[in-house]
Amino acid sequence: xSTWLITGASSGLGRALAEAVVGAxxxxxxxxxxxxxxxxxxxxxxxxxxxVPLDVTDxxxxxxxxxxxxxxxxxxxxxVNNAGYGYTAAVEExxxxxxxxxxxxxxxxxxxxxxxxxxxxxxxxxxxIINISSVGARITIxxxxxxxxxxxxxxxxxxxxxxxxxxxxxxxxxxxxxxxRTDFRGRSADRSDVTIDAYDEVxxxxxxxxxGPQRGDPEKAAAAILEAATHPEPPKLLVLSTDxxxxxxxxxxxxxxxxxxxxxxxxxxxxxx
Amino acid sequence: xATWLITGASSGLGAALARAxxxxxxxxxxxxxxxxxxxxxxDAHPDRALAVALEIGQHDQVVAAVxxxxxxxxxxxxxVNNAGHGYRAAVEEASVEExxxxxxxxxxxxxxxxxxxPPQMRRRRSGTIVNVSSIGAPRxxxxxxxxxxxxxxxxxxxxxxxxxxGPLGIRVLVIEPGAFRxxxxxxxxxxxxxxxxxxxxxxxxxxxxxxxxxxxxxxxxDRAAQVIIDTVSGETAPFRLLLGSDAIRxxxxxxxxxxDEIDAWARVSTTTDYGEEDA
Numbered sequence: 001x002s003t004w005l006i007t008g009a010s011s012g013l014g015r016a017l018a019e020a021v022v023g024a025x026x027x028x029x030x031x032x033x034x035x036x037x038x039x040x041x042x043x044x045x046x047x048x049x050x051x052v053p054l055d056v057t058d059x060x061x062x063x064x065x066x067x068x069x070x071x072x073x074x075x076x077x078x079x080v081n082n083a084g085y086g087y088t089a090a091v092e093e094x095x096x097x098x099x100x101x102x103x104x105x106x107x108x109x110x111x112x113x114x115x116x117x118x119x120x121x122x123x124x125x126x127x128x129i130i131n132i133s134s135v136g137a138r139i140t141i142x143x144x145x146x147x148x149x150x151x152x153x154x155x156x157x158x159x160x161x162x163x164x165x166x167x168x169x170x171x172x173x174x175x176x177x178x179x180x181r182t183d184f185r186g187r188s189a190d191r192s193d194v195t196i197d198a199y200d201e202v203x204x205x206x207x208x209x210x211x212g213p214q215r216g217d218p219e220k221a222a223a224a225i226l227e228a229a230t231h232p233e234p235p236k237l238l239v240l241s242t243d244x245x246x247x248x249x250x251x252x253x254x255x256x257x258x259x260x261x262x263x264x265x266x267x268x269x270x271x272x273x
Numbered sequence: 274x275a276t277w278l279i280t281g282a283s284s285g286l287g288a289a290l291a292r293a294x295x296x297x298x299x300x301x302x303x304x305x306x307x308x309x310x311x312x313x314x315x316d317a318h319p320d321r322a323l324a325v326a327l328e329i330g331q332h333d334q335v336v337a338a339v340x341x342x343x344x345x346x347x348x349x350x351x352x353v354n355n356a357g358h359g360y361r362a363a364v365e366e367a368s369v370e371e372x373x374x375x376x377x378x379x380x381x382x383x384x385x386x387x388x389x390x391p392p393q394m395r396r397r398r399s400g401t402i403v404n405v406s407s408i409g410a411p412r413x414x415x416x417x418x419x420x421x422x423x424x425x426x427x428x429x430x431x432x433x434x435x436x437x438x439g440p441l442g443i444r445v446l447v448i449e450p451g452a453f454r455x456x457x458x459x460x461x462x463x464x465x466x467x468x469x470x471x472x473x474x475x476x477x478x479x480x481x482x483x484x485x486x487x488x489x490x491x492x493x494x495d496r497a498a499q500v501i502i503d504t505v506s507g508e509t510a511p512f513r514l515l516l517g518s519d520a521i522r523x524x525x526x527x528x529x530x531x532x533d534e535i536d537a538w539a540r541v542s543t544t545t546d547y548g549e550e551d552a
Binding site: 090091092094096099100103107108111112114115118119122137140141142143144145146148149150151152153154155156157158159160161162163164167168177180181198199201202203215216217220221223224227228235236237238239240241242243244245248249252255256258259261262263265266267268269270271272 | 388436453476521534
């Protein structure tokens with residue numbers, strides 16, 4: 001039995017993971033901006049579930065939530081940075097305030113939660129930090145530049161964090177989900193108020209362009225994350241969904257091909273000695 | 274004759290690029306926080322070089338720099354976002370203020386500048402935006418988490434930008450240099466004031482006082498400048514151009530290690546789709 005703290009546990013993947021964690025007999029600190037949405041979990045498992053209001057953009061609420069987890073369960077074994085949302089805008093259309101808010105929630109917020117959880121994990125010599133990224137960190141689409149940037153930032157930071165904390169007995173795992181049937185395209189999606197006609201076509205705003213079905217099942221994703229997290233050697237990177245796996249391979253092959261193709265240019269910048 | 278706007282032209286790769294651009298007869302708008310540091314370039318080519326004060330992150334200065342460049346030379350054909358600096362800290366050691374400043378310089382500043390040039394480039398249906406990233410984007414080293422985050426963010430944004438402006442006739446090029454013999458590890462490198470003992474063997478080894486790579490980097494900035502110019506002027510260019518043999522080695526290692534990792538967990542990765550019965 002371990003203690004998990006999940007941000008954004010009110011809906012989508014966070015909610016599915018919260019249910020799976022409790023179902024597997026673990027203790028859970030379920031956090032959300034509004035805890036009404038996770039009260040049913042606490043009511044169903046009063047001994048195992050603590051609900052705490054946490055807004056990742058409110059630094060005080062982060063400290064309070066980690067302190068509450070320590071007071072109730074003695075520490076956090078698994079931290080899941082899941083809270084986040086999407087933002088659609090051509091780069092030129094992105095609004096400074098929107099982009100700042102996106103980075104606050106999707107990057108600086110998780111960083112602050114990690115920094116709050118680390119002292120306790122270092123003291124106890126164990127802990128797992130799971131950062132929920134997106135296949136969008138690697139596979140970018142028109143209109144997704146800022147979202148991809150924030151997720152790529154999370155992954156880049158996570159790589160260094162892993163090298164810093166592994167010698168201390170801690171683990172870091174990045175999860176890259178593909179497209180899942182959650183509210184991500186609804187409540188969790190923001191878009192720029194400003195639009196520029198020149199980008200209508202490439203962003204798919206011209207005419208009715210239906211999005212494909214979301215093929216991912218959040219409950220199965222939660223089970224996969226739980227399996228990876230409880231493995232003796234959790235993966236550094238876990239891609240979720242067949243589509244995302246295929247996309248990952250295709251992107252890696254493209255990148256490798258470009259490296260090969262321009263290798264002569266790349267090598268020509270070396271100094272003679 | 275093309276007009277280039279190069280940020281951070283006072284030293285390192287930016288200065289080398291500015292010199293090479295002017296030497297081949299193009300116009301260069303050279304920006305720096307303090308224009309005293311680019312005055313030499315202007316004195317050598319007074320008819321084709323313009324110095325503009327630009328502290329990345331100062332929106333008014335960004336708008337003014339683009340306006341001054343356009344007024345003097347009629348257009349900006351090539352924008353080079355080169356200004357930036359490093360920052361060494363374990364993730365836990367960093368202060369919010371230091372990280373905010375790093376993101377302002379390495380990510381939000383370039384974004385601000387990028388947003389100013391597409392209107393004129395879209396009108397002409399031509400132009401090139403060059404974003405100087407780093408081999409630190411694909412490789413996360415201890416103590417470099419925030420620097421890596423800014424450069425990975427720059428690349429992610431650039432990738433979408435490339436897909437958005439490509440159909441409008443504008444090219445986007447990301448440069449990923451390995452280690453070059455510039456002042457990057459000296460003047461351009463900041464680090465946290467907080468030090469936590471637990472990180473002495475990881476992040477601590479890469480603090481400035483312990484880093485011995487300075488002065489022995491394999492890359493020649495002048496050769497890098499020439500390759501950037503040839504690539505911008507050439508017909509075919511990759512979206513991402515690595516510079517330096519060390520960059521090739523690192524990217525190949527990173528790609529292979531990620532493929533190995535996801536292949537090892539592919540069975541779990543493919544269990545999450547809805548089945549036929551759920552559709």
